Amino acid sequence: MDGGDPLRRAVCCEGCTRVISDRFLLRVDDASWHERCLQCAACRRPLTDTCYVRGARPYCRADYQR
Numbered sequence: 001m002d003g004g005d006p007l008r009r010a011v012c013c014e015g016c017t018r019v020i021s022d023r024f025l026l027r028v029d030d031a032s033w034h035e036r037c038l039q040c041a042a043c044r045r046p047l048t049d050t051c052y053v054r055g056a057r058p059y060c061r062a063d064y065q066r
């Protein structure tokens with residue numbers, strides 16, 4: 001930990017913009033997501049296991065490789 005903030009910062013989900021309780025937090029680059037809000041930006045498939053990021057947007061493997 002790099003010193004300081006004793007309070008947890010409220011983290012908001014990039015998908016639904018609501019606060020995330022940290023147990024369900026997923027980090028993608030600098031953005032945070034609820035586990036269930038993280039879905040492919042192209043096909044809307046949920047990305048629970050694997051996630052590929054391009055241009056700060058999450059994609060499934062198939063769409064990322066396009």
Ligand SMILES: [Zn+2]
Binds near residue numbers: 016037
């Ligand atoms: Zn969310």
Ligand SMILES: [Zn+2]
Binds near residue numbers: 042043044045059062
């Ligand atoms: Zn996809």
